[in-house]
Amino acid sequence: MVHHYIKRFKPVGNWGKLMLPLNKIKYFPPQFIIRDPVAEGVDLVLKQGFEVAVAVFNFKNWQDLSEQLGELSFRQFIKNIKEIFLAVIQRELEDNQIIIVHDHYSDGLALILKVDPGRDCVTEIDQTLKKIVKEAEKYIHNDTPHIRPVIDAGYMFVEKKYYSSVQEAVYKAHQHALAMAEKRVRSEFNEMMYKINKIVAKKDIKMLAQPIINVATGEVKAWEMLTRGPSGTSLESPLQLFTIARQTGSLYDLELIVLEKTLEQITKTGCTQDIFINFTPITIGNERFVRDVKKMLTGYKNIPPEQITLEITERDPIEGIENFIYNIKVLRTLGFRVAVDDTGAGYASLNSISEIMPDIIKIDRSVIKGIDTNRVKESMLKGLLLVAKEAGSLVVAEGIESEGEASVLSRNNVDLAQGYFYARPDTLTKSLKSS
Incomplete structure (x- = not known):
């Protein structure tokens, strides 16, 4: 004994x-x-x-x-x-x-x-x-x-x-x-939950900005804010970060932190150009979302809602998200604009356009990649431009990586574009100085 x-x-x-x-x-x-x-x-x-x-x-x-x-x-x-x-x-x-x-x-x-x-x-x-x-x-x-x-x-x-x-x-x-x-x-799930909860508790994320360019003039029209997790960790990747946040029930909190960090950067830099912020449909459809956004904005009275575009991400269908359409309507009355991401990547984004009638349609990289050597893809682009015209939406082409791809956008009169061909993501402070 x-x-x-x-x-x-x-x-x-x-x-x-x-x-x-x-x-x-x-x-x-x-x-x-x-x-x-x-x-x-x-x-x-x-x-x-x-x-x-x-x-x-x-x-x-x-x-x-x-x-x-x-x-x-x-x-x-x-x-x-x-x-x-x-x-x-x-x-x-x-x-x-x-x-x-x-x-x-x-x-x-x-x-x-x-x-x-x-x-x-x-x-x-x-x-x-x-x-x-x-x-x-x-x-x-x-x-x-x-x-x-x-x-x-x-x-x-x-x-x-x-x-x-x-x-x-x-x-x-x-x-x-x-x-x-x-x-x-599994113990791995516990470890994931601990890590993501720690990130949320400490608000340990970094925001980068990528310019959205006016295709006709080459001028910076807006910025999309992109999230990175703690540097040097497995959660630095936004795909990994948001996937685990979803799996562990922390997605809503994380996306609210993204909004807060973005508002802080707008205030710090004095940026007056439009800002795109990504949100999943499940977050926008949360019954607390409108209230939480309005409450957060009271601390940033210098930022008009009209400056913010809520970019609906993910290729998930919006059906069944109880408050989604209602919240979109309320947010629009407050002045926010709405963009639909990943258009052309599948049924979900196309269906979202008919439901939401967004201010902006973002065409997925899968349509743009190699479009200068693929006539079928250019025909797809033309079809999506017609959809955007019917919906009264501006168009942003995503993931432009070559001059050839950019030239196709020019000859088809695409409104806006973003991608490594124009600029890589960086902090908003550095991006504004170099623009």
Whole structure:
């Protein structure tokens, strides 16, 4: 046995060093809790600016062991295992990392940790949990070599802002951690969720600007704002960044941060030209979107809504997004203009044109690429120009990379264009100086 490792902790006021006796606290869904010391401890740590992770050690073969040992021996075995885990946890972690350890309503233990957001905590938590399980299994085997419990671990970060109470946030994190321990979710998803939540919390994105050129005069008419994630990370790529944001439920928050960062840059640079900002249909259709945009604009009274074009991105159909068309109408009455992106790339964008009747149609790069050597593509361009004329929309051709492609736009009287042929994306400050 490992009794020389074990200390009995009693509840104290300092939550940073609290570990409750395992037989003193049970975990219940939040609706049944009147005063929840777990939630109180978590809330205090979150207010101090730390992250909180719920880790679960799940014993998969409890039922088999119960049948093997009999009721009385099994109860003693459970007690011994929990004492071993408690001892190993105390040895492997610093006191100020542990918020609480307790039995939970399924087969195993829950460990709630204070995590320093400045460290690579996802990797560290993975390694720590694996080490705790490995060490505990070693002591269990030494103590009872003929009994082999199967132990899995999982974890999830507590995300208070997505829930109505700390209790609910802890409960949801516990459910996700248990699902991970039972191999119903992968650890990679947890890592993605942590990274994207960290980006959203710190607003850790960079905005670049690419000019939109008047094809006839060569003058800069507007700027499209493009998002990049933290430099040097896998999420620097906008495709990866927004894909993971969508998968982890952070897309709306991320796109609102893009708007905020853009408004900051317009104010900082004094830019008076039109600005295009990308939004997905699901964000524009969010019932909070109009209210949140109006609220944000109150802090930027120098920026008229008429300067902003909401560029509807993605090749998703807009059908079924409840508030989408209504929100578009309201935003237009406020002065915003609307552009439809990816036109020519599929049914979704073409259908959006008939539903929205946008101010601007952006023709997808797939139509433009190699158009100077492909008559079919030029015919497609002419067809889209007719659609734009019927809708009363200006046209922007995207992804121009050669003089030949640009010349086709000129002879077909395309209004506007953008692409590497004209300029690569850069900060709005540098772009304005070079334009």
